[in-house]
Amino acid sequence: MNPSILQIENLTTEFQTVTHRTPAVEGLNLTLRENEILGVAxxxxxGKSVTILSVLRLLPPNGRIHRKSKILYQGKDLTQLAEKEMNSLRGKDLSIVFQEPMGSFNPLFPVGKQIVEVIRTHEPEVPVKQALDRATELFRQVRIPHPELRIQDYPFQFSGGMLQRALIALALACSPRILFADEPTTALDASTQIGILDLLLERKEATGMSIFFVSHDLSLLEGISDRICVLYAGRMVEACTAKELHTHPLHPYTQDLLEAVPRKGTFKKEKRLYSIQGKVPDPQNRPTGCKYHPRCTKAFDRCRKEEPELFGKESHVVRCWLYVDAH
Ligand SMILES: Nc1ncnc2c1ncn2[C@@H]1O[C@H](COP(=O)(O)OP(=O)(O)OP(=O)(O)O)[C@@H](O)[C@H]1O
Ligand SMILES: [Mg+2]
Structure with a gap:
């Protein structure tokens, strides 16, 4: 097993709203290992995005990380770093690709110029010409056609899929150790999505970086991740290898998510598509006991009253009373 590169310990992130202080993520413990893809479903x-924004300390002004939380990267607790130190990690060691690439670029400047700026912010000794060559090479690596011409283009001159590739080029510009990918392909058509996933996997193999890959699509995560963690209402409810999740999903929520994945045969007239009843509870109004119990078909009395801990061995943990006697 590869050594860990990022350890999230007891992460609780709250938002102050007009009337309440509500937790979006609660008591989250997660380890990302070197050169692995951790899928977060x-x-x-x-709480998937809030987890990433907490690690990168990019929360909106009403967001706050609880003081007992720790986020350890290379022996440093990111929650305690001065803003200046955090700035030098963001975009360099720790990079992010959001779902919506348009919002990540300034519409007033050519994309290439923005990549050059990121390179020179973190490596001021690199001359502009050299940084531009590197940006062009990144465009080539992310398979943007005619990179030496496209590097001059403005964001609006790119299609959605191409701009997402350019965003990946931007995120890879300083060879990050960890890439946080927040639904990076959700808005794209299927073939562009596969192209981008291929590209991320290839870059991961070439550079040895780790990827924290967020998606609501469990079938996609099963295909690309080494390990998967399932979140529900701000809590981890299950975590194990992608293979184990596919063959032995334990939590009723994970099982329901997998059941809801459209597979071959599900579109036949006689077979209706499965969808989970109800919805994720509002953070201001979460149920007592297990947060999934109002939607869970296997819930019993204890589930309504007491919230389960995470049970199981390190390689497969589950937050469900169904398994309490089994371990
Ligand atoms: N600025 C904010 N103020 C108050 N609550 C917020 C704020 N940002 C996020 N939240 C709440 O935090 C919870 C987790 O949000 P988050 O964006 O992490 O969800 P997500 O899992 O990424 O969902 P999605 O799949 O839609 O992106 C939600 O209940 C959301 O309403
Ligand atoms: Mg999100």
């Missing part, structure tokens, strides 16, 4: 509102 869960429905909308489960």
């Amino acid at each position: 869960g429905e909308s509102g489960c």
